Amino acid sequence: MKIEKKELIFGVVYLATKNKHLKKHEKEMNMCIRCAYCFEECPVIKETQWDTDGARGKIIMSYGLLAGELEPSQYIADKLFRCTFCRDCLDKCPSKVGILEIISSARADLVEAGYASDTHKHVINNIKNTGNIYGDTEVISQEREGKTPLFIGCQYLGRPNKTKKYIKILEKLGINPVIENEICCGYPMEVLGFREDFEKHKENFQKSFPYKDAITLCPTCTVFLREGYDIDAKHVLQVILEKLPKADLGTKVTYHDPCDFSRGLKIIDEPRKILEKLGVEIVEMKNSKENSRCCGGGGGILMTDQDLSGNIARKRIEEAIETGVDILVTSCPTCEQVLKKAAQEISETEGKSISVRNIEDIIWQGLKKGAEDS
Amino acid sequence: MKIDVKKLKEIVGEDNVRDNIADLYVYSSDASVHSSKPDAIVRPGNVKEVQELLRYANKNKIPVIPRGAGSGMSGQTVPLSGGIILDMKRMDKIIEIRPEDVICKVEPGVINDELNMQLKPYGFFFPPTPASGKICTIGGMIGNNASGIRSVKYGATRDAVIGMKVVLANGDFVTLGSNTKVDSSGYQLAKLMVGSEGTLGIVVEATLLISPLPKFRAMGVANFATLEDAGKMISNVIAAGITPSMLELMDKVAITAVNNAQNLGLPDVDAIAVFECNGMVKEAVEYDMKRIKEICKRNNGTGIRVSDDPDEMTRIYEGRKKLFPSLSKYSEGLFTTALADDMAVPMSKIADTVHEIHEIAKRNNVVMSAYGHCGAGLIHTKILMDTNKKSQWQGAKRAVKEVYEYVQKVGGTTSGEHGIGFSKGPSFKQEKKDSLEMMRAIKKALDPNNILNPHKLMDSPDDWLTATHLRYQVKP
Ligand SMILES: Cc1cc2nc3c(=O)[nH]c(=O)nc-3n(C[C@H](O)[C@H](O)[C@H](O)COP(=O)(O)OP(=O)(O)OC[C@H]3O[C@@H](n4cnc5c(N)ncnc54)[C@H](O)[C@@H]3O)c2cc1C
Ligand code: SF4
Ligand code: SF4
Numbered sequence: 001m002k003i004e005k006k007e008l009i010f011g012v013v014y015l016a017t018k019n020k021h022l023k024k025h026e027k028e029m030n031m032c033i034r035c036a037y038c039f040e041e042c043p044v045i046k047e048t049q050w051d052t053d054g055a056r057g058k059i060i061m062s063y064g065l066l067a068g069e070l071e072p073s074q075y076i077a078d079k080l081f082r083c084t085f086c087r088d089c090l091d092k093c094p095s096k097v098g099i100l101e102i103i104s105s106a107r108a109d110l111v112e113a114g115y116a117s118d119t120h121k122h123v124i125n126n127i128k129n130t131g132n133i134y135g136d137t138e139v140i141s142q143e144r145e146g147k148t149p150l151f152i153g154c155q156y157l158g159r160p161n162k163t164k165k166y167i168k169i170l171e172k173l174g175i176n177p178v179i180e181n182e183i184c185c186g187y188p189m190e191v192l193g194f195r196e197d198f199e200k201h202k203e204n205f206q207k208s209f210p211y212k213d214a215i216t217l218c219p220t221c222t223v224f225l226r227e228g229y230d231i232d233a234k235h236v237l238q239v240i241l242e243k244l245p246k247a248d249l250g251t252k253v254t255y256h257d258p259c260d261f262s263r264g265l266k267i268i269d270e271p272r273k274i275l276e277k278l279g280v281e282i283v284e285m286k287n288s289k290e291n292s293r294c295c296g297g298g299g300g301i302l303m304t305d306q307d308l309s310g311n312i313a314r315k316r317i318e319e320a321i322e323t324g325v326d327i328l329v330t331s332c333p334t335c336e337q338v339l340k341k342a343a344q345e346i347s348e349t350e351g352k353s354i355s356v357r358n359i360e361d362i363i364w365q366g367l368k369k370g371a372e373d374s
Numbered sequence: 375m376k377i378d379v380k381k382l383k384e385i386v387g388e389d390n391v392r393d394n395i396a397d398l399y400v401y402s403s404d405a406s407v408h409s410s411k412p413d414a415i416v417r418p419g420n421v422k423e424v425q426e427l428l429r430y431a432n433k434n435k436i437p438v439i440p441r442g443a444g445s446g447m448s449g450q451t452v453p454l455s456g457g458i459i460l461d462m463k464r465m466d467k468i469i470e471i472r473p474e475d476v477i478c479k480v481e482p483g484v485i486n487d488e489l490n491m492q493l494k495p496y497g498f499f500f501p502p503t504p505a506s507g508k509i510c511t512i513g514g515m516i517g518n519n520a521s522g523i524r525s526v527k528y529g530a531t532r533d534a535v536i537g538m539k540v541v542l543a544n545g546d547f548v549t550l551g552s553n554t555k556v557d558s559s560g561y562q563l564a565k566l567m568v569g570s571e572g573t574l575g576i577v578v579e580a581t582l583l584i585s586p587l588p589k590f591r592a593m594g595v596a597n598f599a600t601l602e603d604a605g606k607m608i609s610n611v612i613a614a615g616i617t618p619s620m621l622e623l624m625d626k627v628a629i630t631a632v633n634n635a636q637n638l639g640l641p642d643v644d645a646i647a648v649f650e651c652n653g654m655v656k657e658a659v660e661y662d663m664k665r666i667k668e669i670c671k672r673n674n675g676t677g678i679r680v681s682d683d684p685d686e687m688t689r690i691y692e693g694r695k696k697l698f699p700s701l702s703k704y705s706e707g708l709f710t711t712a713l714a715d716d717m718a719v720p721m722s723k724i725a726d727t728v729h730e731i732h733e734i735a736k737r738n739n740v741v742m743s744a745y746g747h748c749g750a751g752l753i754h755t756k757i758l759m760d761t762n763k764k765s766q767w768q769g770a771k772r773a774v775k776e777v778y779e780y781v782q783k784v785g786g787t788t789s790g791e792h793g794i795g796f797s798k799g800p801s802f803k804q805e806k807k808d809s810l811e812m813m814r815a816i817k818k819a820l821d822p823n824n825i826l827n828p829h830k831l832m833d834s835p836d837d838w839l840t841a842t843h844l845r846y847q848v849k850p
Pocket of ligand 2: 082084090
């Protein structure tokens with residue numbers, strides 16, 4: 001068989017850069033004592049019950065790739081992309097292994113070895129071409145003059161009514177947000193393993209959003225602005241809590257903590273205090289706050305493994321229904337979307353129902369009610 | 375060995391068999407230092423499937439290695455000569471809870487803490503408390519005869535297992551033991567299965583004794599300037615007829631590690647003891663705590679604190695709880711390995727043994743810390759070393775050998791809790807040299823083709839270090 005020069009060059013370059021992302025984690029991987037503590041509440045292994053699907057399995061596969069004992073394959077890529085990035089394993093790991101950084105690096109090496117999924121490639125191309133995950137040039141932030149930088153993020157850009165509601169809430173509370181013609185923060189590039197694209201994108205992002213502090217709407221963007229850009233990002237709920245007047249909505253709800261809040265930013269009390277201030281009683285689910293269960297929507301699995309994502313979400317809805325209340329409130333647009341779908345499926349198949357709402361609706365309702373009552 | 379994967383799929387269904395290299399690689403290790411790939415992983419869902427699988431494996435002389443969470447620390451589930459890993463996690467039903475008989479019946483894949491959660495509304499719990507209880511299975515606990523911080527009061531898994539259903543190597547199904555706490559009806563075969571590490575049969579159901587949840591609990595801590603004083607305090611407590619529900623020791627390396635990593639400000643002493651008493655009567659708990667306090671004082675204990683406030687108890691226990699993660703951050707470039715990790719010695723020898731462990735570590739250029747459920751004579755150690763360095767492994771090998779020689783000299787035993795697998799094979803075979811043939815005869819009678827977890831316990835290789843690959847990037 002004749003090898004083309006181009007192929008040969010690719011081969012040499014590939015071998016020289018193979019596992020370049022995983023290389024920096026070798027020590028970290030040796031810290032993994034393979035205890036399986038990360039199985040405890042991993043939503044993926046709870047669904048599949050295969051060791052390969054837990055954090056330990058992913059670390060072992062990553063180690064195998066780095067050691068040359070495993071060769072990159074579609075099978076391994078599928079396994080490494082089966083993670084919702086819920087951070088539960090990080091809390092459970094006694095050795096404090098940087099599990100998610102290792103998984104991200106393994107993903108990056110696999111993507112560079114040619115194992116990116118078409119769906120993921122499509123999203124990344126969308127960001128590169130249009131600045132947002134939808135690939136829609138119409139999805140743009142409404143630039144606004146103001147004082148405090150507000151970062152909207154793709155999830156809210158795609159839901160303009162929700163964004164408007166938050167802006168109105170901020171205005172009502174005396175905050176004057178400045179909005180730029182923003183582009184995606186690049187988190188999907190990092191989490192889906194497109195690191196080279198992210199490095200290029202980073203510069204563009206910093207040009208489009210040249211601030212050192214900001215208010216954010218999406219929990220995941222909040223984490224990423226802090227960790228990826230060192231921006232002092234404050235989630236909008238933290239800001240709202242400081243200024244929100246009391247109201248008496250007199251309802252009962254249960255609250256789902258988004259993983260990036262409960263385990264990422266430890267924003268656990270703020271949404272609860274907001275609901276309390278508005279006269280909303282919270283009936284906690286069996287697993288809440290730091291121990292909250294994942295909705296199944298993170299880490300990219302919503303795009304590539306909808307069955308798995310749906311099964312995880314249905315478990316969460318079952319838990320919410322067990323509380324006996326009719327409303328589930330959350331504060332992340334992805335959680336809301338995934339949980340809404342699961343709630344609908346459960347309502348159709350089992351006749352049990354719960355309505356899923358985002359916290360900004362409740363806040364807006366509270367502000368209106370407060371104004372009417374006074 | 376040729377495994378007919380199609381046949382395996384016929385038995386348990388397509389979704390419950392894996393033979394992709396990535397899965398085989400993941401299932402090649404547990405929490406030990408070893409690694410060796412199986413040929414297939416199979417997840418039976420019921421007794422019939424287990425029987426069929428074993429009939430097939432026995433006929434074709436294929437090794438079968440039962441596995442729960444794979445958290446064993448001595449290579450128990452590492453398939454030294456390949457074969458089928460029998461992942462038992464799908465068989466996870468709690469069959470019945472009978473508080474009136476103080477027993478429950480479970481399948482082997484039930485997780486320890488899940489069982490405790492289901493027992494709680496009845497006011498009961500399953501007493502062996504392994505630190506890995508949140509993820510380990512009852513099958514694995516039976517395999518290893520697991521125990522934990524409460525073993526000083528409640529004993530180990532063997533003390534709590536009274537009956538069992540087992541599939542033998544040839545696929546036959548047997549019921550062992552009884553439903554009663556006392557049983558003098560001949561050989562105690564259910565108890566024999568406990569600690570057999572999957573070498574004698576596949577446990578498919580277990581009858582377990584459960585205990586009422588204590589209503590009151592108090593916890594205490596004391597510092598000791600010397601290990602001797604701490605050791606004496608521990609012996610004195612047990613000899614005084616007190617039954618604490620926990621009696622733990624942390625040595626200087628452990629204290630330093632916690633301080634370095636967590637900045638908890640634990641005192642710079644040679645040893646810290648943590649103790650707990652529990653029971654149904656508050657005054658009885660208080661009385662026992664008072665007596666332990668007095669014994670601590672008599673043995674020059676300082677900084678003695680006792681509390682029944684839940685927050686304070688959590689704070690007291692914090693240091694002990696944070697010990698494990700701290701060890702892995704003890705020093706840049708040193709990693710925790712599960713070697714010589716759980717010997718037990720007569721209570722009076724605890725202090726001497728911990729001293730000797732430190733000397734051995736120094737001699738062999740590794741770091742060893744000692745801590746554990748010393749109230750039950752159990753000493754945990756971890757060897758911290760640069761796992762990518764060949765010379766460190768040679769040092770570790772010498773250290774392991776010397777530690778066990780010492781343990782045997784003072785009348786102790788190789789494993790008090792985690793089991794033998796093959797990491798501890800050499801010491802185990804030395805310690806039990808005059809009963810090895812008895813063990814082999816039992817094994818041969820039950821598993822003549824030697825398919826069930828071969829090369830473990832009495833049949834383990836003479837050199838654990840070279841028996842198979844290590845899971846690190848090093849060839850010692
Ligand atoms: C961080 C850490 C802390 C630990 N702390 C403790 C502790 O405090 N106390 C303690 O005792 N141990 C401890 N261990 C060791 C281990 O977790 C326990 O012994 C545990 O009970 C093993 O359960 P498993 O489900 O992981 O079993 P595995 O490791 O999967 O298997 C253990 C043994 O049981 C056999 N086995 C499994 N299922 C069956 C079955 N159905 N039929 C027959 N044989 C079977 C296996 O073949 C193997 O020999 C610890 C381990 C780690 C990593
Ligand atoms: S982040 Fe969540 S889904 Fe991913 S391995 Fe950890 S626990 Fe499992
Ligand atoms: S909990 Fe941490 S140390 Fe344990 S297996 Fe998982 S990643 Fe490794």
